[in-house]
Amino acid sequence: MSYWEEINEEEKKIPLELWLMATRPKTLLAGLSPIIIGESFAYYEKSDLNYSILILTILCTVLMQIGTNLVNDYFDGTRGIDGPNRLGPKRVTSNKLIAPEKMRLAFIAVFSLAFILGLFLIVQGGLKIAFIGIISIFIAYAYTAPPFNLSYFALGELLAFIFFGPIAVWGSYYLQLLEKGKLSIAVIIGSFIPGLISSAILAINNLRDRESDMLTPKSTLAIIFGERIGRAIILSLVFLPILVTWMMPSLLNLRTSTYLLMTGITPFIFWKTWKKIAFNKIDESLNFCLFKTSKYLLIFSILFSLAIIWGK
Numbered sequence: 578m579s580y581w582e583e584i585n586e587e588e589k590k591i592p593l594e595l596w597l598m599a600t601r602p603k604t605l606l607a608g609l610s611p612i613i614i615g616e617s618f619a620y621y622e623k624s625d626l627n628y629s630i631l632i633l634t635i636l637c638t639v640l641m642q643i644g645t646n647l648v649n650d651y652f653d654g655t656r657g658i659d660g661p662n663r664l665g666p667k668r669v670t671s672n673k674l675i676a677p678e679k680m681r682l683a684f685i686a687v688f689s690l691a692f693i694l695g696l697f698l699i700v701q702g703g704l705k706i707a708f709i710g711i712i713s714i715f716i717a718y719a720y721t722a723p724p725f726n727l728s729y730f731a732l733g734e735l736l737a738f739i740f741f742g743p744i745a746v747w748g749s750y751y752l753q754l755l756e757k758g759k760l761s762i763a764v765i766i767g768s769f770i771p772g773l774i775s776s777a778i779l780a781i782n783n784l785r786d787r788e789s790d791m792l793t794p795k796s797t798l799a800i801i802f803g804e805r806i807g808r809a810i811i812l813s814l815v816f817l818p819i820l821v822t823w824m825m826p827s828l829l830n831l832r833t834s835t836y837l838l839m840t841g842i843t844p845f846i847f848w849k850t851w852k853k854i855a856f857n858k859i860d861e862s863l864n865f866c867l868f869k870t871s872k873y874l875l876i877f878s879i880l881f882s883l884a885i886i887w888g889k
Contacts, residue, residue, distance in 0.1 A: 599669045599680070601646045606871045607741050607778055608642040609635065610878035611771040615749030617882030618764045621829065621889055622754055633698055634749050637710075640691035645717040647684035649728070651677060652721040658793050664785050664861050688714055702752050709748045716740060729795045733783060734776040734810075742772015763828035770818040770881060774874040777814035781854065781870060784811065785863035804859065811854050815870065816844055818877060822884075831888035840880040847873050 612635055620626055652658075654670025655677050669675045695710045716736060719725035727736065746768035747760060783790070783797035784807045791800055799807035822841045825831055844851070850869040853862060 599650050600643045603868050606875045607775045608638045610874050611745030612749045613878045613882050615746040617885045618750050619753035621885050630752050637691050637695050644684050644687040649721045651680040731796045731798050733779045737779045738772035738776045741775035743768040770821050773814045773817050777811050778870050780811045781867045836880050837884035843877050
């Protein structure tokens with residue numbers, strides 16, 4: 578029996594476990610958070626939501642993120658980027674748990690499904706949504722795939738900010754309001770919240786993998802600026818959203834609500850996580866910090882959205 582036939586036998590036994598591992602389910606919270614915020618701004622404007630559009634928006638966003646993770650697993654795995662000295666979670670391609678050709682078919686299938694579902698959103702939103710969809714699929718693929726290799730040029734944090742912040746928030750907001758709403762300064766600044774924290778999540782990932790990434794052609798901010806500044810970047814990204822929270826009452830004429838106050842103190846609930854990022858040595862414990870930061874993003878987004886909806 579050949580090597581890949583043995584792997585296929587294993588896949589028959591636990592296929593769901595392997596594919597779930599490849600999708601990186603703990604990272605998917607980052608994709609939901611900007612949708613929550615975008616929908617809250619839309620609800621503030623019209624006190625109602627189109628739930629069919631909401632469901633399709635969530636499905637397309639999650640599929641795009643899964644597709645991005647599969648592409649990353651495939652190309653980093655086939656290039657030997659995720660080697661045995663990596664501190665992060667196990668990657669299925671590099672560890673030969675799923676054959677590369679199957680992983681390639683999987684991300685093509687996921688992107689295709691996202692495109693098909695996205696056609697319904699394009700019918701509603703027109704050329705603006707079509708542009709967002711096309712550029713999102715391109716960046717999701719080009720992030721790791723040659724000849725672009727965008728993640729290899731220290732662009733990860735910037736792209737995470739743009740696509741998990743403004744693009745996702747504005748897109749979901751626009752789909753609910755279409756031409757009836759306008760992109761206010763409040764929506765623009767509010768979209769920075771998920772973008773900043775999503776950038777922090779990726780920055781933690783890159784800080785954790787700094788030593789192993791230095792052995793590859795990959796470049797990250799943690800490699801360029803070093804460990805100390807890398808830690809400072811993460812902490813800045815997780816605390817900057819507080820400033821956005823303080824600005825919202827004047828931008829939207831919100832009443833000062835309990836949820837707004839709770840949002841402002843949310844970073845301090847995760848104080849132990851930030852302390853580990855600031856002072857602990859770089860090891861597997863950063864995986865725990867990464868997951869905690871994903872939870873922080875979701876909680877912050879939910880409380881911020883409730884403050885917008887009920888502080889009206």
